[in-house]
Amino acid sequence: MPAIELLVRMLSRRDVLSEAERQRIHALPFREKLFAKGESIVVSHTEPQESCLLLSGIAGREIILEDGGRQITALQVAGDFVDLHGLVLKRMDHGVLALTDCQVANVAHGELIKLGEDMPHLMRLFWLSTLIDGAIQRNWTASMGRRNALSQLAHLLCELYLRLEVVGLAKDGQMRLHLSQLVLADVLGLSAVHVNRTLQSLRRQGLVEWLGSDVTIRDFDKLAELSDFDQTYLNLIRLPR
Amino acid sequence: MPAIELLVRMLSRRDVLSEAERQRIHALPFREKLFAKGESIVVSHTEPQESCLLLSGIAGREIILEDGGRQITALQVAGDFVDLHGLVLKRMDHGVLALTDCQVANVAHGELIKLGEDMPHLMRLFWLSTLIDGAIQRNWTASMGRRNALSQLAHLLCELYLRLEVVGLAKDGQMRLHLSQLVLADVLGLSAVHVNRTLQSLRRQGLVEWLGSDVTIRDFDKLAELSDFDQTYLNLIRLPR
DNA sequence: CGTCAGATTGATATTCATCAAGATCGGTGG
DNA sequence: CCACCGATCTTGATGAATATCAATCTGACG
Incomplete structure (x- = not known):
């Protein structure tokens, strides 16, 4: 599968792509690049000239x-067009970090702008991709503000499961999440210790298994109920946009 | 000032608009509408056919x-293009509520799409507007996750002050915020009681005065320092986008 | 075998929520 | 003009959720 096909797949999940659009996307020139776990993909306060599509990781x-505290405000998985933001925002107000080894495809901003001007519908779909990020963000805000640690973690797991399923990386309740509890803590805005105890609670209730990086959702429905999960915000519907 | 001029002003703060673009925006047909405090501007899970520009309020x-808890995930002020989201997301995953009396200008989606197709640069600026919303959201996430109530509130006040200043609604440290502490609590993800005590602390430190709906920032720099505020994310820079 | 990152555990400290009771304030009807 | 009303703000007391600190344990890997 050519790298860029992932993008087609992600967009096709939300709208119908014409053959011409498909071809233009496949014609996009890109540079593949690897980042080891812990490396910066995009550095905060810089002005990137390319946008990167996450291929794996x-x-x-x-x-x-200032005090060294870290908040992870979003997780991106394969198929996500990380950093379309830079295309329009120019100067990054945050950094993008490889939380596992990552493979990305870099596309020059100029190419994307040209593509968007030629095909307004595709530009709207790029826009859509950032709006979905925004919708996810809103739901994280709701979780952090009004859910307890247990529901918050459960909600995150439901979300990640569905997002990974879209790109074929989750199935039958199973997915790989190579994330340490410390990273999870920075995602949820909790302490690592509390994440540990919260995870144990999910395990004790038989809802989740988490061995190394292999996660098994034992009972998605119960998890969804526990966390008041409503998948509307993931926009997993094919609509004319 | 014609209602739609606010939009021109908001965009001009971020990029240069050509005369043609200006004219096309002014030619946009819109319907003005009033919402009383407490009314829904956009109802969750519906599919709006118009986007609304907030003119005042x-x-x-x-x-x-599910349990009745509410989280306010974003605040929109005059000049904000509330609900451009609906244009591309179609089905709303959240609602928009008038927190004070609000005056809005509704523009049909069809008109916006046409405008965007004719003028790709304008479409990018609409996109930008939603990306700035996203940047603000990210920073709220960081605040909720990693800042204590005091810093979080201080951060919010710095942000609102700058945003209102852009549209001429804040000056010399003064702004009107007709928001009850209960609303503030739902914004910050705290209890109303705790918001009250946190506000008192800001007052005691001589940083903020809050009388009725008149807010005075006594010392913006200290407030910014206290909350580790970095305005990069508001994108108050005129750049070619 | 030693090392190191990550997971786990227990004890204690903070922050924040909850509950309940006044105080205040702006607006409204008589 | 005044008395009253509901909404909002304020305060105190108590409890729950989560953070912090400090060990210990585990498993992968050179």
């Missing part, structure tokens, strides 16, 4: 506070 | 949880 947007 | 995006 998990990346996180991070905001580092 | 304050609106909030809200997510209601």
Whole structure:
């Protein structure tokens, strides 16, 4: 599968692509690049000239506070067009970090702008991709503000499961999440210790198994109920946009 | 000032608009509408056919949880293009509520799409507007996750001050925020009681005065320092986008 | 075999929520 | 003009959720 096909797949999940659009996307020139776990994919406060499509691995947007505290504000998985933001925002207000080894395809901003001007519908779909990020973000905000640690973690697992399923990386309740509890803590805004105890609670209730990086959702429905999960926000519907 | 001029002003703060673009925006047909405090501007899970530009007042995006808890995930002020989301996302995953009396200008989606197709640069600026919303959201996430109530509130006040200043609604440290502490609590993900005590602390430190709906920032720099505020994310820079 | 990152555990400290009771304030009807 | 009303703000007391600190344990890997 050519790298860029993942993008077609992600967009096709949300709208119908014409043959011409498909071809233009496949014609996009890109540079493949590898990042080891812990490396910065995009550095905060810089002005990137390319946008990167995540081909494999998990990346996180991070905001580092003055006191050294870190908040991961988003998780990106394969198929996500990480950093379309830079295309329009220019100067990054946050960094993107490889949370596992990551493979990305870099596409020059100029190419994307040209593509968008030629095919407004595709530009709207790129826009859509960032809006879905926004919708996810809103739901994280709701989780952090109004859910307890248990529901918050459960909600995150439901979300990640569905997102990975879309790109074929989750099935039958199973997925790989190579994330340490410390990273999870920075995602949820909790302490690592509390994440540990919260996870144990999910395990004790028989809802989740988490061995190394292999996660098994034992009972998605119960998990969804526990966390008041409503998947509307993931926009997993094919609509004319 | 014609209602739609606010939009021109908001965009001009981020990029240069050509005369042609200006004219096309002014030619946009719109319907003005009033919402009383407490009314829904956009109802969750519906599919709006128009996008609304907020002309005056304050609106909030809200997510209601099963247990009745509410999280306000964003505040919108005059000049904000509330609900451009609906244009591309179609089905709303959240509602927009008038937190004060609000005056809005509704523009049909069809008109916006046409405008965007004719003028790709304008479409990018609409996109930009939603990306700035996203950047703000990210920073709220960081605040909720990693800042204590005091810093979080201080951070919010710095942000609102700058955003209102852009549209001429804040000056010399003063702004009007007709928001109850209960609303503030739902914004910050705290209890109303705790918001009250946190506010008192800001007052005691001589950083903020809050009388009725008149807010005075006594010392913006200290407030910014206290909350580790970095305005990069508001994108208050005129750049070719 | 030693090392190191990550997971786990227990004890204690903080922050924040909850509950319940006044105090205040702006607006409204008589 | 005044009395009253509901909404909002304020305060105190108590409890729950989560953070912090400090060990210990585990498993992968050179």
